[in-house]
Amino acid sequence: MTAARRFLIRLFNSAARRVQDERLREEIAEHIALQTAENVRSGLSPAEARRQALLKFGGLEAMKEDYRAERSLLIIENLMRDLRFAIRMLCKSPGFTAVAVVTLAMAIGANAIVFGVMDALILRPLNVPNAESLYGTEYGVDTGFQSYLNYIDLRDRNHSFDDLAAFSMAFVGFDSGGNSTSASGYAASGNYFDVLGLHPHLGRFFHASDEHGRNSAPYLVLSYSYWHSRFQDDPSVLGRVVRLDKHPFTIIGVAPPDFRGTLVFVSVDFFMPIVNEELVNGEHLLDARGNTRAIFETFGHLKPGVTPAQAVADLRAVGTYLEKTYPTEFGQANYSLAHAGLTSFGRAVRAFMTGLILLTGLILLAACANLGSLFGARAADRSREMALRLALGASRARILRQLLTEAVLISLIGGVVGLLGSVTLLQRMSMWQPFPGAPIHLPINPDARIYAVALILAFVTGFLFGMVPVRQVLKTDPYEIVKSGSLSKIGRRIAVRDLLLGVQITICAVLVTSSMVAVRGLLRSLHGNFGFETRNALLVSTNLAMAGYSGEGLPTMQKRMLDEIASIPGVEKVGLVNNYPPLIYAAGSRVNVFYEGTKELRPSNVAFAPYRYDVSPGYFDAAGTSLLAGRAFSWHDDQDAPAVAVVNRDLAGKMFGSVPNAIGRHFTLQDATRVEVVGVVENGKYLSLTEDQQPAVFLPAFRSPASLSDVVVRSPRDPQQLAASIRSKLRELDAGLPVDVSTWNTMLDVALFASRVATVALGVMGAIGAMLSITGIFGLAAYSVSKRLKEFGIRVALGAQRKEVLKAALARSFRLLACGSAAGLLFGILASRVLAFIVYAATPRDPLVMLSVVLVMSLLGLVATWIPAQRALSVHPAMLLREE
Amino acid sequence: MKLKIGVQQGTLALMVLKTLDVLGPLHGYGIARRIEQISGDLLAVNQGTLYPVLLRLEQEGAIASEWGSSENNRRARFYRLTRQGQRRLQVETQGWEQTATIIRRFFSAKTEDLS
Numbered sequence: 001m002t003a004a005r006r007f008l009i010r011l012f013n014s015a016a017r018r019v020q021d022e023r024l025r026e027e028i029a030e031h032i033a034l035q036t037a038e039n040v041r042s043g044l045s046p047a048e049a050r051r052q053a054l055l056k057f058g059g060l061e062a063m064k065e066d067y068r069a070e071r072s073l074l075i076i077e078n079l080m081r082d083l084r085f086a087i088r089m090l091c092k093s094p095g096f097t098a099v100a101v102v103t104l105a106m107a108i109g110a111n112a113i114v115f116g117v118m119d120a121l122i123l124r125p126l127n128v129p130n131a132e133s134l135y136g137t138e139y140g141v142d143t144g145f146q147s148y149l150n151y152i153d154l155r156d157r158n159h160s161f162d163d164l165a166a167f168s169m170a171f172v173g174f175d176s177g178g179n180s181t182s183a184s185g186y187a188a189s190g191n192y193f194d195v196l197g198l199h200p201h202l203g204r205f206f207h208a209s210d211e212h213g214r215n216s217a218p219y220l221v222l223s224y225s226y227w228h229s230r231f232q233d234d235p236s237v238l239g240r241v242v243r244l245d246k247h248p249f250t251i252i253g254v255a256p257p258d259f260r261g262t263l264v265f266v267s268v269d270f271f272m273p274i275v276n277e278e279l280v281n282g283e284h285l286l287d288a289r290g291n292t293r294a295i296f297e298t299f300g301h302l303k304p305g306v307t308p309a310q311a312v313a314d315l316r317a318v319g320t321y322l323e324k325t326y327p328t329e330f331g332q333a334n335y336s337l338a339h340a341g342l343t344s345f346g347r348a349v350r351a352f353m354t355g356l357i358l359l360t361g362l363i364l365l366a367a368c369a370n371l372g373s374l375f376g377a378r379a380a381d382r383s384r385e386m387a388l389r390l391a392l393g394a395s396r397a398r399i400l401r402q403l404l405t406e407a408v409l410i411s412l413i414g415g416v417v418g419l420l421g422s423v424t425l426l427q428r429m430s431m432w433q434p435f436p437g438a439p440i441h442l443p444i445n446p447d448a449r450i451y452a453v454a455l456i457l458a459f460v461t462g463f464l465f466g467m468v469p470v471r472q473v474l475k476t477d478p479y480e481i482v483k484s485g486s487l488s489k490i491g492r493r494i495a496v497r498d499l500l501l502g503v504q505i506t507i508c509a510v511l512v513t514s515s516m517v518a519v520r521g522l523l524r525s526l527h528g529n530f531g532f533e534t535r536n537a538l539l540v541s542t543n544l545a546m547a548g549y550s551g552e553g554l555p556t557m558q559k560r561m562l563d564e565i566a567s568i569p570g571v572e573k574v575g576l577v578n579n580y581p582p583l584i585y586a587a588g589s590r591v592n593v594f595y596e597g598t599k600e601l602r603p604s605n606v607a608f609a610p611y612r613y614d615v616s617p618g619y620f621d622a623a624g625t626s627l628l629a630g631r632a633f634s635w636h637d638d639q640d641a642p643a644v645a646v647v648n649r650d651l652a653g654k655m656f657g658s659v660p661n662a663i664g665r666h667f668t669l670q671d672a673t674r675v676e677v678v679g680v681v682e683n684g685k686y687l688s689l690t691e692d693q694q695p696a697v698f699l700p701a702f703r704s705p706a707s708l709s710d711v712v713v714r715s716p717r718d719p720q721q722l723a724a725s726i727r728s729k730l731r732e733l734d735a736g737l738p739v740d741v742s743t744w745n746t747m748l749d750v751a752l753f754a755s756r757v758a759t760v761a762l763g764v765m766g767a768i769g770a771m772l773s774i775t776g777i778f779g780l781a782a783y784s785v786s787k788r789l790k791e792f793g794i795r796v797a798l799g800a801q802r803k804e805v806l807k808a809a810l811a812r813s814f815r816l817l818a819c820g821s822a823a824g825l826l827f828g829i830l831a832s833r834v835l836a837f838i839v840y841a842a843t844p845r846d847p848l849v850m851l852s853v854v855l856v857m858s859l860l861g862l863v864a865t866w867i868p869a870q871r872a873l874s875v876h877p878a879m880l881l882r883e884e
Numbered sequence: 885m886k887l888k889i890g891v892q893q894g895t896l897a898l899m900v901l902k903t904l905d906v907l908g909p910l911h912g913y914g915i916a917r918r919i920e921q922i923s924g925d926l927l928a929v930n931q932g933t934l935y936p937v938l939l940r941l942e943q944e945g946a947i948a949s950e951w952g953s954s955e956n957n958r959r960a961r962f963y964r965l966t967r968q969g970q971r972r973l974q975v976e977t978q979g980w981e982q983t984a985t986i987i988r989r990f991f992s993a994k995t996e997d998l999s
Contacts, residue, residue: 006943023961027912027935030960034913035931037956058930066936070943 013072024067032057078398082405089406096378097410099775100371104414104461105421106768107367111360112422112454117429118353120444121265126341127258129197135308136299136338137164137315148274148286148294150322151189154335157318160311161300165195167262168296170277173546173738174269175243176230180546182738183226183244185270186261186296187277190217193255195300196262202227203238203253206273214286217273220249224257226269244272246548247279262299264341264443289326299340308337327602352758359514359765362507366769368461369504370776372468373497375407377783379469387478399473407466408459415458419451426450468500498812501780502820505857508773509824512856514831515759515766516849522759525752530583531648531684533624534744538713539581540565540726545707547737554705555638557734561711562616564729570717575619578706582613582686582696584747591697593655594668601670610651610695611686614704620646620681622712630663630679637700643669644700646679651695675699689752712744719743770860773817777864781813785868789875797877809872810865821857825850896937898980899923901946901965901973909964911954912938938963946972 032053039049057063068074090097125131137154139146146154148166155164167186174183186192190208198205201224210217220242222231231237241248249272260267278286286294302311315335342349379386389399423446430444542561544550549557558576566574579589591612598605617633620626628649637644645667647655652662659680666676686694701709715722723741730739749756785792792805800808896919903918904910910918915938916931941947946969954960965973 005945006940009943024935026959027961028932030911030954030958031913031916031931033958034911034954034956034960038917056931058932060932063930063932063935066933067939070936070939 007073010072011076024064028057028060078401079405082402083409085402086406086409090410093378096374099779100374100410101414101417103367103370103772103775104411104458105418106771107360107364107418108411108415108454108457108461109418109422109425110363110765110768111457112419112450113425114353114356114360115453116422116426116444116446116450117442118357119449120430120442121342121349122339122353124264126262126264127260128262130301131340133301133304134196134299134340135161135302135311136297136340138336138338139334146295146298147289149289151295151298153322154298154315154318157321158311158314160302160306160314162303163191163195164298164300165189165192166274166295166298167192168274168277168294170244170272171543172244173246173543174230175246176240177242180243180736180738182546182740183269185223185268185272187274188271189274192271193221196259198256198259200253201256202235203251205253205255206271211273211275213275215276215279217275218247218249218279219252219273220244221253221255221271222251223255223260223267223269223271225260225267227254230269245279245543245546247276249276260443262297262341267443297338312336323603327600356761359511359762362511363765363768363772364457364461366504366507366511366772366776368464369500369507370772370779371407371410371461372465373500373504373776374779375403375465376468376472376497376500377779379403379472381783383472383476386473386476390476390478396474400470403469403473404463404466408462411458411462411465412455415454415461418458419454422446422454423450468496471496497780498816501776502816502823504776505773505817505820506824506827508769508776509821509853509857510828510831511762511769512766513825513828513849513853515762515769516852516856517828517846518759518762520846520849522752522756525689528689529682529684530689531625531682532582534748536714536716537622537624537744538715538719538722538726538741539584539744539747540711540713540730541580541709541740541742542711542730542737543708544737547734549707551705554707555702558616558702558705558709560733561730562618564733565711565713565726568715568722568725568729570722571713571715573618573622573714574711575622576616576701576709576711577619577623578614578701578704578709580708580710581623581712581744582611582684583689584710592670593651593697594670595655596666596668596674598668601668601672607667608651608655608695610647610697612697612699614699614701614706616701619698619701619712622714624714625681625684628680628682629659630677632679633698633700638702643673643675643703644678645675646681646698647677648681648696648698649683650693651697652677652680654695770856773820773857773860774864777813777817777861778868780816781810781865781868782871784812785809785872789872792872792875793877793879796875802873805872805875806869810869813865814861817857817861821854824857825853828853896934897941897946898973898976900934900937900941900963901969901976904947904963904965905970905973909952909962911952911960911962913954913960915963941969945969 032050035053035056036046036050039052040046044052054060068077126134128134139150151164151166155161155166158164165188167188170185170187172183172185173180190206190211193200193205194207200221203221205221206217206219210219222237227233227237237251238253240251242251243249255271261271275286302308306314312335315337319335386399390396426444426446429442432442540561544554544557562574562576565571589612590609592601592603592606593608593610594601594605595607598607615633617635617637620632627646630646632646633644647662649659652659655667656662656665656677662677662680664676664678666674668674681698683693684696685691686696713722713726726741727739730737788809792800792809795805795808899919899922900915903915907914907918912934916934919934920931938947938949942949942963945966947963948966949961949963951959952962
């Protein structure tokens with residue numbers, strides 16, 4: 001108690017010094033006065049009496065030191081004094097302070113942002129109880145997709161999971177009385193909430209016991225946010241019947257507020273039992289083992305004591321069993337475990353984040369090198385001050401502490417500024433919805449961890465660059481410096497700083513190179529050949545199931561839609577594709593293709609697995625995909641006509657040797673249909689821009705009708721007007737059908753999203769790198785010019801020309817810049833190989849990239865040395881020589 | 885002989901407390917004089933060392949201080965014992981007496997007592 005009380009008092013006193021000094025002074029004066037009076041009374045002369053009194057009192061200064069040490073905490077008092085001094089020093093050179101703070105703010109801010117995103121996507125587990133033992137399963141290569149029957153077998157036959165739940169995405173027309181709007185949700189297995197261990201906010205969840213076969217559980221659980229936004233937190237929604245794609249469902253509960261579904265980057269509106277899914281999707285997904293689109297992901301808690309490796313072995317055993325039991329329907333696909341919440345995106349996200357972290361780490365390192373050399377230069381400038389302090393008895397440790405205080409103060413200010421910036425940015429990111437209509441949402445939530453990381457980074461960088469001048473201070477010989485000025489040993493001292501600056505320029509050049517490579521890659525991918533033409537094209541997306549169509553009604557209605565849209569003035573061509581066209585929402589399902597005459601249609605006999613698109617007559621024209629040989633589909637290629645297909649050049653070449661060879665040949669599909677190849681079209685991109693060339697097959701859409709389709713509309717008209725007329729036309733056709741119209745280019749943004757994000761990120765890093773090299777080169781050039789102004793004065797006085805002065809002043813900076821840039825370019829080219837798999841067509845061996853890097857770096861050098869050069873040129877010898 | 889700093893501070897603090905207990909509120913000079921009179925040379929020189937001890941005692945709450953006027957009518961800081969100080973004085977006095985008793989007994993012991 002007493003000790004704590006005393007500590008607090010001393011802590012307080014450390015801040016308030018003046019008042020107490022006054023009290024001590026007064027007490028001492030009074031003490032001496034009283035003693036003197038006493039001495040006088042005992043017969044001494046007044047002067048002698050005072051002398052004796054002082055003697056008796058003892059060493060005044062030593063006692064004051066003791067008193068001060070008792071009164072307050074010396075460490076803190078010294079720290080406060082250092083801080084005050086540091087603030088004064090920083091205010092004295094506002095330019096230096098601003099450069100340092102901005103540099104650090106950018107470096108620390110960039111790191112905080114990257115950490116925030118990584119925290120949200122990777123580090124933080126799903127917001128459910130015991131998330132650490134929750135694993136998703138992966139089926140095949142990099143995907144969670146599998147069929148419902150496979151899931152059932154996996155659930156019942158594995159020995160590793162407590163229980164396995166599954167879900168798939170459901171996009172529906174949600175009708176709560178009156179108007180129907182699109183909503184997205186999960187169709188989840190009955191045990192979904194029980195596996196997660198969640199409790200409803202309101203009402204109840206559905207359970208495994210609610211499932212009694214197909215369409216047996218017309219129940220609906222709302223997500224909290226949807227309940228809030230659509231039903232205004234109305235508790236009476238429980239028991240209300242709403243319609244999903246015209247089918248009645250009863251709302252039975254509301255999920256807890258912090259649960260937004262089992263994918264971290266998606267927040268959904270509702271949860272429905274998967275046994276009722278075909279009502280809204282219109283497809284019979286549940287009883288087809290070969291249909292691997294039924295389940296998006298399965299997940300569950302591992303049993304206590306089961307390691308992930310054991311679980312993988314167990315899952316593989318189930319896979320082997322399934323492959324033996326259902327040889328025709330179960331593909332050769334291995335099971336493995338995945339990060340729950342990210343599923344198959346985990347690997348790509350992780351690779352990308354790792355890359356980003358490396359780059360931001362480099363930026364921080366560059367900033368450290370930059371500030372280190374600036375600090376070294378400053379310390380050299382202040383060597384006279386240091387020498388004087390040493391001569392007056394300051395210990396070297398004390399001086400170092402003071403320098404470190406300055407460095408850490410700067411880095412803390414920079415850290416706070418950077419943190420504020422990054423938190424603002426992160427908050428905007430979390431509001432961001434990259435794709436209209438898709439429930440994608442980044443769950444970024446700046447919290448204490450981000451603050452802590454930023455502050456720790458600030459401290460560490462402060463210490464790192466603050467340590468640069470240490471050697472300099474330790475070696476300072478006060479006698480030499482006070483005697484001769486600070487110039488004597490300058491040559492050697494600059495060497496360390498030169499090295500730092502060289503490193504920093506190298507790092508910056510790496511960043512600039514990477515961003516150039518990325519930007520160029522993006523430009524290329526925007527102007528590359530996709531195998532279709534996205535300009536002047538609209539996509540009209542409808543899901544006829546939302547308006548209650550099914551079976552025979554689908555092709556009839558779709559044909560009418562095509563006719564109606566084609567009749568709009570200005571529309572040149574229309575064509576329809578089931579689901580989505582290539583590249584949109586990564587829509588590409590593969591189909592197994594066998595050589596004609598294959599006996600057993602087993603997975604091991606599959607010849608190729610091309611992407612499959614079901615397209616209507618006119619689609620190739622409307623999409624701008626050129627026909628290389630044969631014919632496109634006609635309206636006669638329907639269910640009664642013989643099966644025909646159009647293949648792309650890749651498949652034609654691989655399967656039949658050449659394009660002309662393919663026409664008229666046959667192949668066999670999984671369901672044993674014999675298909676004749678009637679046409680060959682050009683190659684294209686199907687799933688992503690970065691994929692290698694893939695085979696593709698196009699089948700007539702109306703042989704296998706689907707409710708979800710996109711109509712491609714080619715027209716030179718203004719997209720907005722055209723979209724309005726398309727909408728009104730379709731409303732005349734069926735007022736209850738939700739229609740999405742957007743330009744093909746907008747939809748392509750989704751496919752380009754990853755490269756865009758990567759490019760923006762790299763572009764920002766490149767810009768920061770460029771800024772850093774400017775400040776670094778500027779710092780060095782300005783410093784060396786100011787150090788050598790006198791020398792330049794003498795040179796000019798002796799008749800040196802401008803060119804020679806410039807050469808003397810800036811040769812060193814430029815040499816460093818050249819060496820650093822060359823090294824950076826080299827490293828950058830090596831690093832860019834890593835980029836190639838995110839950014840499409842990113843190749844560093846591109847003369848334009850090389851040229852622009854060299855150009856940018858020289859431009860940076862020019863900008864950074866401009867002011868110092870001006871200063872060197874403007875020396876007036878007479879004035880300078882007079883000065884000293 | 886010079887006492888070690890810790891011991892000196894401890895004994896000095898105890899003397900201050902005892903002085904204030906016996907004589908009531910006093911200023912620094914007054915305390916110094918009393919201690920000098922009683923203890924002889926402990927404060928004959930370096931009277932100043934008293935002030936850090938006073939400060940410490942005050943921070944620990946054993947004494948309190950306020951401004952008053954001294955015998956020659958000048959402003960002086962007067963120290964007085966607090967209740968907590970009184971308790972501490974009792975405890976420490978007992979402690980000292982115990983220690984002193986033990987030490988005395990130890991030193992007066994004969995060889996045969998120790999065998």
